[in-house]
Amino acid sequence: MTSQEQPRNPLHGLTLERMLTDLVDHYGWPELGARIPVRCFNLDPSIPSSLRFLRKTPWAREKVEQLYLYTLRQHQRAQR
Structure with missing residues (x-):
């Protein structure tokens, strides 16, 4: 799919690692682990271990995507 096919999708083109x-x-x-309580964020967290977990766990990935969208909206509101 090209970006023209998803013009209003703010996650289009973003990798999970970037988010x-x-x-x-x-x-x-610490705050990320409080907002999304999964072990990979709370016990010895790292980007590679968290990515492995998130790629295998759809519900956790969805929570990360939703928090990313929420944070993006908050940032956009603050700029106005």
Whole structure:
């Protein structure tokens, strides 16, 4: 699919790694683990181990995507 086929999808073209990295930069591991309580965010967190878990666990990936969209909306509102 090209970007023209998904013009209103804010996640189109973003990798899971980019979303996770942005969330960790914004919230930090402790806050991210509090918002999405999964072990890979709370016990010895790292990007590679979290990516492995998120790629195997659809419900957790969906929570990361939803938090990313929420954070993106909050950031856009703050800029107005």
